[in-house]
Amino acid sequence: MDRLIIASNRLPVKINEVEGDFTVEPSAGGLATGLKSYHKKNDSVWIGWPGIDVDDSKDKKKIEKLLSDEHCIPLYMESDLIENYYDGFSNATLWPLFHYFTEYASFKEDYWDAYKKVNEMFAESILKHTKKGDTVWVHDYQLLLVPEMIRKQRPDIRIGFFLHIPFPSYEIIRILPWREEILCGMLGADLIGFHTYDYARHFISSVKRLLGHDIDFNTVSMDGRHVYVDVFPMGIDYEKFERKALEVQSKPIQERSKQHQEIDRFLMGEPNRKLILSIDRLDYTKGIPHRINAFKRFLTDHPEFRGKVSLLMLTVPSREDVEQYQNLKREIEELVGGVNGEFGTLGWNPIIYFYRSLPFDNLIELYSSADIGLLTPLRDGMNLVAKEFIATKAGHKGVLILSEMAGAAKELGEALSVNPFNIKAVSDAIYAALTMDQDDQTNAMHTMQERIKRYDVHKWASDFMDNLEKTSKKQEINQARKVSGKNIEKFLSQYQKAKSRLLFLDYDGTLQKFFSLPGDAKPDKELLQLLKKSHLDDKTELVIISGRDKVTLNEWFGDSGFSLIAEHGAWTKDKDGEWKERTNTRSNWKENIRPVLESYMDRTAGSIIEEKSHSLVWHYRKADVELGALRALELTTDLSNLIINQDLEILEGSKVIEIKVAGINKGSAALEYIHDGSYDFIMAMGDDWTDEYLFKALPEESITIKVGTDRSAAKYYVGNYKEVRSLLNKLLTK
Numbered sequence: 022m023d024r025l026i027i028a029s030n031r032l033p034v035k036i037n038e039v040e041g042d043f044t045v046e047p048s049a050g051g052l053a054t055g056l057k058s059y060h061k062k063n064d065s066v067w068i069g070w071p072g073i074d075v076d077d078s079k080d081k082k083k084i085e086k087l088l089s090d091e092h093c094i095p096l097y098m099e100s101d102l103i104e105n106y107y108d109g110f111s112n113a114t115l116w117p118l119f120h121y122f123t124e125y126a127s128f129k130e131d132y133w134d135a136y137k138k139v140n141e142m143f144a145e146s147i148l149k150h151t152k153k154g155d156t157v158w159v160h161d162y163q164l165l166l167v168p169e170m171i172r173k174q175r176p177d178i179r180i181g182f183f184l185h186i187p188f189p190s191y192e193i194i195r196i197l198p199w200r201e202e203i204l205c206g207m208l209g210a211d212l213i214g215f216h217t218y219d220y221a222r223h224f225i226s227s228v229k230r231l232l233g234h235d236i237d238f239n240t241v242s243m244d245g246r247h248v249y250v251d252v253f254p255m256g257i258d259y260e261k262f263e264r265k266a267l268e269v270q271s272k273p274i275q276e277r278s279k280q281h282q283e284i285d286r287f288l289m290g291e292p293n294r295k296l297i298l299s300i301d302r303l304d305y306t307k308g309i310p311h312r313i314n315a316f317k318r319f320l321t322d323h324p325e326f327r328g329k330v331s332l333l334m335l336t337v338p339s340r341e342d343v344e345q346y347q348n349l350k351r352e353i354e355e356l357v358g359g360v361n362g363e364f365g366t367l368g369w370n371p372i373i374y375f376y377r378s379l380p381f382d383n384l385i386e387l388y389s390s391a392d393i394g395l396l397t398p399l400r401d402g403m404n405l406v407a408k409e410f411i412a413t414k415a416g417h418k419g420v421l422i423l424s425e426m427a428g429a430a431k432e433l434g435e436a437l438s439v440n441p442f443n444i445k446a447v448s449d450a451i452y453a454a455l456t457m458d459q460d461d462q463t464n465a466m467h468t469m470q471e472r473i474k475r476y477d478v479h480k481w482a483s484d485f486m487d488n489l490e491k492t493s494k495k496q497e498i499n500q501a502r503k504v505s506g507k508n509i510e511k512f513l514s515q516y517q518k519a520k521s522r523l524l525f526l527d528y529d530g531t532l533q534k535f536f537s538l539p540g541d542a543k544p545d546k547e548l549l550q551l552l553k554k555s556h557l558d559d560k561t562e563l564v565i566i567s568g569r570d571k572v573t574l575n576e577w578f579g580d581s582g583f584s585l586i587a588e589h590g591a592w593t594k595d596k597d598g599e600w601k602e603r604t605n606t607r608s609n610w611k612e613n614i615r616p617v618l619e620s621y622m623d624r625t626a627g628s629i630i631e632e633k634s635h636s637l638v639w640h641y642r643k644a645d646v647e648l649g650a651l652r653a654l655e656l657t658t659d660l661s662n663l664i665i666n667q668d669l670e671i672l673e674g675s676k677v678i679e680i681k682v683a684g685i686n687k688g689s690a691a692l693e694y695i696h697d698g699s700y701d702f703i704m705a706m707g708d709d710w711t712d713e714y715l716f717k718a719l720p721e722e723s724i725t726i727k728v729g730t731d732r733s734a735a736k737y738y739v740g741n742y743k744e745v746r747s748l749l750n751k752l753l754t755k
């Protein structure tokens with residue numbers, strides 16, 4: 022790998038203007054704090070917003086200089102763009118929607134336009150700074166369109182994408198007016214990473230349902246390209262947190278910061294006084310009001326703990342221009358005031374509330390002083406604070422109470438897990454944590470520490486990078502089979518030299534795209550004109566080889582001058598001849614099979630049955646994708662038992678299950694056309710399993726082309742029916 026270009030909305034540092042001069046300060050938020058460590062260690066370049074808008078070119082120069090020391094490149098945005106792209110589409114549309122706060126999500130065209138514009142600006146800047154061989158790693162929901170934008174301009178670039186927030190279920194994402202564009206944007210990447218398996222499976226299910234792409238486990242196939250989806254739970258710079266915590270704890274109290282001494286004095290004010298700590302950006306996803314209410318409930322249910330425990334909440338200002346954040350700030354302040362007013366005494370504040378950010382050293386002091394970490398987000402992509410709290414518990418003392426709605430809960434199974442909406446449960450967990458046996462604390466803490474120490478932020482990032490490299494190796498292998506450039510030249514030259522050519526063309530999915538209703542897939546004008554070009558000389562014979570019934574093929578191509586093979590080979594018709602039946606098996610078997618198919622049709626909305634002379638077909642393209650696939654599996658098992666000892670077989674096509682007379686297939690039918698080596702150019706194109714018979718049956722020297730990247734006996738592949746048409750056009754006009 023040459024160089025790594027990281028792109029995220031926010032740079033790991035932000036620029037502040039103090040009396041006409043500029044200073045650099047670390048950005049808050051998990052993406053910046055986590056990835057910064059990896060960036061520092063590796064020779065990467067980071068493109069992002071410096072958190073400030075400047076016009077003056079001299080100022081820009083100064084900022085660029087400051088940032089270049091951090092290996093960062095600024096991307097400036099004017100204030101109206103920030104308003105519509107950052108406060109708007111990113112934080113008032115995507116953020117609430119992806120965190121299941123649908124009632125907060127607003128869908129405005131202006132937001133969307135600004136979002137597209139800024140994503141384009143990012144793509145341009147990335148392309149400007151990316152050389153051949155570099156790898157691009159795009160981060161988070163603010164830049165969902167960037168992978169596709171880069172891919173369109175430079176298909177050769179290796180692109181990774183990581184989403185730091187939850188990917189919601191299909192039922193939520195379907196609400197978004199620009200849902201398809203967002204999914205296509207992400208699919209420009211070679212590898213898409215999520216924190217948890219749930220987010221990954223929601224993404225895959227949305228891609229299936231909304232875009233209809235083929236998906237095999239974690240691989241999405243689209244237009245001849247594979248996109249891999251996988252889970253990489255982000256870690257922290259464990260060693261840095263552990264080391265600093267040990268350093269802080271080994272210092273005599275007099276040498277610690279003023280603030281730390283104050284906290285310590287406060288804790289000493291009462292024997293066994295305990296400190297519960299929560300740290301989060303002020304965000305409605307973090308469940309701060311629910312947490313305060315749970316703490317209030319705890320003080321009500323357990324009066325014996327009054328004066329003996331305080332909740333210290335460090336709430337970091339965030340997205341202050343967004344209305345919901347302003348409202349939330351007021352709500353929190355009122356709630357804190359309420360609890361302190363009701364329960365507080367002269368020497369004891371139940372809730373100690375800060376609305377500010379703290380430098381790293383102070384943060385560590387807070388972590389070190391706390392007995393309990395109380396992190397109760399209502400939804401959270403990961404929640405790195407949970408991991409940081411654990412890393413600082415050097416003596417294994419301390420208890421973590423963690424919301425089951427945080428991505429981190431998947432890895433931190435030994436924490437006290439709570440549903441943050443269940444106020445009583447959170448209050449009970451506070452009690453359990455305060456009264457937990459020391460050995461139990463140590464065991465849980467130790468196990469969690471070992472786990473997050475292993476998969477720290479360096480391992481996380483290098484794991485992602487290794488996988489990205491592997492995926493692009495796979496893309497390269499795939500690429501060699503793809504019909505393009507040199508391959509096309511070769512085919513054209515062979516075609517031109519040949520004295521006698523034979524082309525086998527499957528219909529649905531090969532010459533024509535799929536339609537929800539099979540009857541809608543009639544050949545269009547462009548296709549008919551293209552195929553007619555085969556009559557330009559008398560050296561080329563064209564055979565339409567399809568699973569379609571003969572009536573339909575006859576209606577569409579009966580007098581076209583092509584040879585036709587219908588029902589996977591049950592019927593054939595030479596270009597000037599009549600239809601011939603290739604089987605004499607009677608069709609009374611259908612009476613047993615039809616009721617089974619009918620029961621599947623009744624239970625699977627959107628599915629239909631088609632009857633052909635020698636087969637029965639269950640189509641499920643219009644059914645729910647997942648239900649359809651499940652039922653197809655069940656049906657195949659049921660049918661396999663039913664057809665034992667009968668001269669029948671089951672064919673699985675693209676969203677169809679077909680039961681037909683055995684021994685009849687496209688391969689055996691095609692061979693009837695190839696007498697005594699009379700053709701010196703044979704090409705076959707097809708898109709599904711039924712075409713595999715054809716690919717396997719043809720002579721070795723034939724050019725076999727699969728539509729799509731699925732495993733196949735074909736030697737080459739093309740991305741879609743459009744590429745089939747384009748190749749045919751080149752051949753037939755040669």
Ligand SMILES: O=P(O)(O)OC[C@H]1O[C@H](O[C@H]2O[C@H](CO)[C@@H](O)[C@H](O)[C@H]2O)[C@H](O)[C@@H](O)[C@@H]1O
Pocket residue numbers: 030031049050051052053055161162185186255339340401402403404405
């Ligand atoms: O840049 P801001 O608008 O100030 O917001 C700060 C960051 O918040 C979000 O963090 C997420 O990433 C963390 C690390 O993966 C994860 O632990 C957390 O659950 C997420 O909410 C946001 O995704 C970032 O883009 C922001 O920079």
Ligand SMILES: O=c1ccn([C@@H]2O[C@H](COP(=O)(O)OP(=O)(O)O)[C@@H](O)[C@H]2O)c(=O)[nH]1
Pocket residue numbers: 048049050051052054055300301302335337377378379380384403404405406407409
């Ligand atoms: O004053 C503060 C308080 C917190 N943080 C950091 O902000 C990050 C918060 O990340 P998390 O994943 O918990 O949530 P996010 O804010 O990204 O949603 C953590 O690394 C904290 O150490 C910080 O830099 N300054």
